[in-house]
Amino acid sequence: MDSNKDEIIDFEKMIRIRLIEEAIAEKYSDQEMRCPVHLSIGQEAAAVGVMSFLNKEDKIYSTHRCHAHYLAKGGNLNAMISEIHGKVSGCCGGRGGSMHLFDDDAGIIASLPIVGSVIPLAVGSALTFKLKKMHNISVVFFGDGAIEEGVYHESANFAKIHNLPVLFVCENNLYSVYTPLKFRQPNNDLTRLATSYGIENIRCDGNNIKKVKSASEIATKHIKDKKEPFFLQLDTFRHREHCGPNFDDDLGYREEDEIKIGFINDPILIEKDRLIKKGILDKNKILKIENNIKIEIEKAFTFAKQDDFPSRASAEEHLYAK
Amino acid sequence: MDSNKDEIIDFEKMIRIRLIEEAIAEKYSDQEMRCPVHLSIGQEAAAVGVMSFLNKEDKIYSTHRCHAHYLAKGGNLNAMISEIHGKVSGCCGGRGGSMHLFDDDAGIIASLPIVGSVIPLAVGSALTFKLKKMHNISVVFFGDGAIEEGVYHESANFAKIHNLPVLFVCENNLYSVYTPLKFRQPNNDLTRLATSYGIENIRCDGNNIKKVKSASEIATKHIKDKKEPFFLQLDTFRHREHCGPNFDDDLGYREEDEIKIGFINDPILIEKDRLIKKGILDKNKILKIENNIKIEIEKAFTFAKQDDFPSRASAEEHLYAK
Amino acid sequence: MQNDRKITMSQAIGEATLEAMKKDDTIFVIGEGVTDPKKIFGTTSELVEKFGIDRVIESPIAENGLMGFCIGSALSGMRPLLIHQRVEFALLSMEQIINNAAKMHYISNGKHNVPVVVRLIVGRGWGQGPAHSQSLEPLFAYIPGLRVAMPAFASDAKGMMLTALSENIPTIFIEHRWCHYVTGKVDSDTSNVLLDGPSVVRSGSDITIVATSYMLYEAILASDIAKEFNIFIEIVDLRIIKPLKLEKIVESVSKTKRLICVDTGFKEYGLGAEISASIFEALFKDLLKPVKRIGLPDRPTPSSRFLAADYYPTAENILNEIGKLMDFNSHKVEQMIEMLKIKKPDINADVPNPLFKGPF
Amino acid sequence: MQNDRKITMSQAIGEATLEAMKKDDTIFVIGEGVTDPKKIFGTTSELVEKFGIDRVIESPIAENGLMGFCIGSALSGMRPLLIHQRVEFALLSMEQIINNAAKMHYISNGKHNVPVVVRLIVGRGWGQGPAHSQSLEPLFAYIPGLRVAMPAFASDAKGMMLTALSENIPTIFIEHRWCHYVTGKVDSDTSNVLLDGPSVVRSGSDITIVATSYMLYEAILASDIAKEFNIFIEIVDLRIIKPLKLEKIVESVSKTKRLICVDTGFKEYGLGAEISASIFEALFKDLLKPVKRIGLPDRPTPSSRFLAADYYPTAENILNEIGKLMDFNSHKVEQMIEMLKIKKPDINADVPNPLFKGPF
Ligand SMILES: Cc1ncc(C[n+]2csc(CCOP(=O)(O)OP(=O)(O)O)c2C)c(N)n1
Numbered sequence A, B: 001m002d003s004n005k006d007e008i009i010d011f012e013k014m015i016r017i018r019l020i021e022e023a024i025a026e027k028y029s030d031q032e033m034r035c036p037v038h039l040s041i042g043q044e045a046a047a048v049g050v051m052s053f054l055n056k057e058d059k060i061y062s063t064h065r066c067h068a069h070y071l072a073k074g075g076n077l078n079a080m081i082s083e084i085h086g087k088v089s090g091c092c093g094g095r096g097g098s099m100h101l102f103d104d105d106a107g108i109i110a111s112l113p114i115v116g117s118v119i120p121l122a123v124g125s126a127l128t129f130k131l132k133k134m135h136n137i138s139v140v141f142f143g144d145g146a147i148e149e150g151v152y153h154e155s156a157n158f159a160k161i162h163n164l165p166v167l168f169v170c171e172n173n174l175y176s177v178y179t180p181l182k183f184r185q186p187n188n189d190l191t192r193l194a195t196s197y198g199i200e201n202i203r204c205d206g207n208n209i210k211k212v213k214s215a216s217e218i219a220t221k222h223i224k225d226k227k228e229p230f231f232l233q234l235d236t237f238r239h240r241e242h243c244g245p246n247f248d249d250d251l252g253y254r255e256e257d258e259i260k261i262g263f264i265n266d267p268i269l270i271e272k273d274r275l276i277k278k279g280i281l282d283k284n285k286i287l288k289i290e291n292n293i294k295i296e297i298e299k300a301f302t303f304a305k306q307d308d309f310p311s312r313a314s315a316e317e318h319l320y321a322k
Numbered sequence C, D: 001m002q003n004d005r006k007i008t009m010s011q012a013i014g015e016a017t018l019e020a021m022k023k024d025d026t027i028f029v030i031g032e033g034v035t036d037p038k039k040i041f042g043t044t045s046e047l048v049e050k051f052g053i054d055r056v057i058e059s060p061i062a063e064n065g066l067m068g069f070c071i072g073s074a075l076s077g078m079r080p081l082l083i084h085q086r087v088e089f090a091l092l093s094m095e096q097i098i099n100n101a102a103k104m105h106y107i108s109n110g111k112h113n114v115p116v117v118v119r120l121i122v123g124r125g126w127g128q129g130p131a132h133s134q135s136l137e138p139l140f141a142y143i144p145g146l147r148v149a150m151p152a153f154a155s156d157a158k159g160m161m162l163t164a165l166s167e168n169i170p171t172i173f174i175e176h177r178w179c180h181y182v183t184g185k186v187d188s189d190t191s192n193v194l195l196d197g198p199s200v201v202r203s204g205s206d207i208t209i210v211a212t213s214y215m216l217y218e219a220i221l222a223s224d225i226a227k228e229f230n231i232f233i234e235i236v237d238l239r240i241i242k243p244l245k246l247e248k249i250v251e252s253v254s255k256t257k258r259l260i261c262v263d264t265g266f267k268e269y270g271l272g273a274e275i276s277a278s279i280f281e282a283l284f285k286d287l288l289k290p291v292k293r294i295g296l297p298d299r300p301t302p303s304s305r306f307l308a309a310d311y312y313p314t315a316e317n318i319l320n321e322i323g324k325l326m327d328f329n330s331h332k333v334e335q336m337i338e339m340l341k342i343k344k345p346d347i348n349a350d351v352p353n354p355l356f357k358g359p360f
């Protein structure tokens, strides 16, 4: 059945992202990946769900927490792992590190570490699509913190009045670093910040891949049919520390209950259970999937380790375009 | 009757502002007032209506178009006219010009010419009131253009989550310079940009002093009782050019109808008619009021003309506070 | 004859925009007021009529967003020309300019280009005051990856704009409001000019003056007076303040052995500091006198013309420095200044020309 | 003994804040993460526990707004201390800083004060890359009306913070992340220090080095090596880059007749340019050698440690310039550098000390 195949593919994608990030976390203490890393572990459904309705010509933008988006959109794994190692085959040749991933071939234009900074860029790509009469859409992923930056509001307003094909995806993981929403927002319904610009929107459980997909389908269809922006709020949960490979709930900044529910709502566990229950997958098949991915991951790390350092002299190149 | 007296006082205030600005317009071509001026002619009801519910300890902030706010809050007329003449007794000693009016004694903290820039400052004053447990309110006047700046949104959100006693007054005169709302906003109901932060709000006819007053009464009471911000949208109309003393409808940027209705809705004409009809004032009384004001105005201009130039050496003073 | 056609710098910029947009349909213009009746001091006239509102895009008041829209659009193949009527409005978009526009090409290891041109207009005079007349170019010049152009002459402005709109380098294009009014010969078929550094606009043997933007005119005025006193000034138009190319200045100063730097910004931490320091490094042994820097004093621009009079340096300040560099006695300096005052009696005016009547 | 108490610069800043807040209840701290468990690299520890969430205010991610809230609150009698974990976040609030914080006192003809202190932390190392490790201090130093402090030592940082929080001048307080780790003697009753300019931190007779922030440590290291070769360096800590007071530097260089400027920012259009140009003006005839400037090359900070290795100047670069100024032959310079490498083998490291394990 075709829909089964899709479900398996999405599940594979999620588990692949998870395993890649777990590998990064595990190997981080080797001190070969010497740059800040913001892992998406726990937030894979958002990335995979939205991406399943995009094609190669659709462009995405992301933030400091960009691994899942990069991978879900089809970014090159070797180029990512090399980049985090600061090596020459990294997507930025080592210049950007984990927070600057991009892959033009896969339609991943830029990830930026300054909160909110990437949002107007995605609107700019959508403006290009409109001006060139192209039928693609531009998607920007950002967090519940980024929506507080003034530039989100300037972007949403502009996108609406110019009817631009842009999808705003706000992944609400309830925190900006260690600061909970309640210190930053009157309430945690962020769709009000789309409604106020007349932008259609859906809020849904971002840990449930099926729900994310059905919301994304509506969203992308709306953008293409109505030629106007759309906003998705995907509620989710970050498993690990804000920045770095570890868990940090010893710091006590999240409520016990919140943590418990957060981990129960692991998008991969939920989907695994569902697929097993529906008989679409079984433990063996999953093990096989995981093993294949692990081989791929080891290859990527081997590639990165064997990859050359960028030469010191090369640092002088590409300051100005020719 | 007390309410009659109030009505007369408000009318006098409006007509005083009008006459002062008309005098500025008339004398502008003498080239003694050598700075940009943004006249509030047509928008007097907003200033007078809101101000009638503020006391001296309540603080206001304004923009490039600050004359009406300054005067309605009780700013010193001589200091204003001298400032516009670049003279030493100007409120800024000539350093700021027409766009930087303030008067500490009257609770007018600052006017700023960069659009939107003043909004967070008013929120900051409200924060002071909260921290010092004072019961005053902070009011910021700004235009329909300023609400498009990201900083308005950052300010509104912060004011709401910290329950700050600040009144946002958005005077919608339909234009930012020559650019109409339709190029800048999905629609002209700007209260949606308060609702989205959970900020209570009222939109009303800003050319009708009675309506402005009843909205302002609710607003100021709400802020004091509920200890949280409030938002007013006052729809109004700028009679003259964006910047300068002249009319500019020869430029054709406003629709014929819009112009006609705009001038019919002159807040002073409306109120004059009403007060005459109600027998509260008559033409003679009004003439007398106007004449007294005109004498005051002439005095202010004479004062400004006779006022000293700031000395060149004094320009070096007050770079850093002692 | 075509070659004698004189137009103002604002007309020249308008012409360049029009011609570039005709040739390249990926160029669009965007900004607050680009379509309004005043047409950005006349520089966007005819554009919306010719190219429509899709290529001449009116905007909400949202400078930070605007800069980001332009960068994103440039990354996806367009060539935006963003216009702010005052430099100060760009202060709201410094994060976009410094982190994204300037660095995207470098960070992407040369894979991404950001062909955005941002026009920023420096205000002066008629009491515009502290927040509408700043010269903030060092804020951009400090940032690697940006190109910062400061045209002074109509024809150069046209050529520079054509080049900026045809290359792939994020360019901050800073125009002094008073240069807008100045006319100059502009060939109707001006082509792109190289945006590769300073150019010598007058030859001389005694002193080099490096000037930017509007201060070129004051420098020329001073040099005209100096000539009458047998002092021959070589004037170098800095033109491109980033990336900074110093060869021509070094060459000139190795001949004249004396240097005055004069620009429209603050003296302290200003453009002149970099040039002065660099020239000292290059020509330590050759300089006959210390380099003189002329710039704004260290305080905000006051609105009142009475306070602003001493604020802006003029040809008079330049003549004073010339006097010092040439060891003139005070009498001779006075004579020069007298001659200047006869030639240009309104030297401290708060308007660019007598026809200007405000309000901005 | 109290006088021997050693603490890190981050502890010193924390202490100053705590003491100031105890004495003056108009001071409040505000910023993203000021109450979170990491407490801004430990500098805000105990604050929220002692003073509560009304005086240690957590914030949405809204830097432009934050700066404005602080200015408005300062205008009405409070003394906000605003903290950004990286300098770059303040790029979103340049309009507020430049137009309002810096100018309000001046424009109001001295009637208004803006006693705001803004702490900006400069990142370095562990691959933080282009948007999280910039030294942007010249952007603030260019602006009249701002005070810009750059402490390098724990005890100075404490005194500076106490002073900044007690005076009425808007102060940009720039801390280098690597200085945070360095310990120094800090009296437990440190009082306010004068924020009035540079100070000589080491006396010497042969060369003056003017350094800022973290580069002081590299300068001290270089001077220790140079001493073994009988070269005595006078080290001046610039401390306050705005308003700039040059007297002490002029005094020092009139003695040593040789000057090296080294700071954490870009060389081009950087702090060194202003100092170099000014010292040339003041001591044109006395200097034995051209002033040497050391700063970052003209390109963004790369993330990869392989690319960053050559990026940051170290004591080695300083020793090279010392060699040039003293006409050492290349052999002698090599000897100095060898000695340096023995003393500090990890000179090109991407971490401040070996204990640092990332991630930021
Ligand atoms: C302008 C700016 N302010 C602050 C920061 C520091 N910072 C880095 S990530 C982050 C949290 C942002 O939260 P959110 O947008 O919800 O993303 P999340 O980390 O939860 O995915 C912050 C505040 C920054 N990088 N840029």
Ligand SMILES: Cc1ncc(C[n+]2csc(CCOP(=O)(O)OP(=O)(O)O)c2C)c(N)n1
Pocket: B064, B065, B113, B114, B115, B116, B142, B143, B144, B145, B146, B147, B173, B175, B176, B177, B242, C032, C061, C063, C089, C092
């Ligand atoms: C940040 C900024 N952008 C642009 C301008 C130019 N400008 C001056 S007044 C104005 C119009 C603002 O419109 P609105 O807020 O509606 O006020 P109004 O003039 O209608 O009273 C503009 C765009 C400015 N001063 N500051």
Ligand SMILES: [Mg+2]
Pocket: A143, A144, A145, A171, A172, A173, A174, A175, A176, A177
């Ligand atoms: Mg979050």
Ligand SMILES: [Mg+2]
Pocket: B143, B144, B145, B171, B172, B173, B174, B175, B176, B177
């Ligand atoms: Mg308006």
